[in-house]
Amino acid sequence: MEPNEQNRQYLPIEPDKGYPAGKNLxxxxxxxxxxxxxxxDDDTNCxxxxxxxxxxxxxMVIEYPTKARCFSVSRRTPDK
Ligand SMILES: [Zn+2]
Structure with a gap:
């Protein structure tokens, strides 16, 4: 089984502005x-x-925002 190669792009977390959310975040x-x-899909916590x-x-609640990172994953979408 090959590891799924993913492109992680880290985003800054700004608690004052709220946490970004998205399907690829x-x-x-x-x-x-x-x-x-x-x-x-359901309540989640680490x-x-x-x-x-x-x-x-x-x-979304992050108790220690400095101890968390947000990243987006860009997957290769099939051509079609
Ligand atoms: Zn944790």
Missing amino acids: YYECLVCGDVIPSMP KCRNIMIDVGFSR
Whole structure:
């Protein structure tokens, strides 16, 4: 099984402006190393609960924003 090569582009996190969310945006917790999607199907949190996403309220809470990173993944879309 080949590892899926992904292009990660890190974005600045500005808690004052709210956290960006998108289908190709992910959050990486620098405390526990978990990576969670910014638009999960269900409530999600990283292992250490530094990053918590509440889908019902479309709310994202990051306890320590300096210990988290946001990145977008550009996937190669099939030509067609
Ligand atoms: Zn964590």
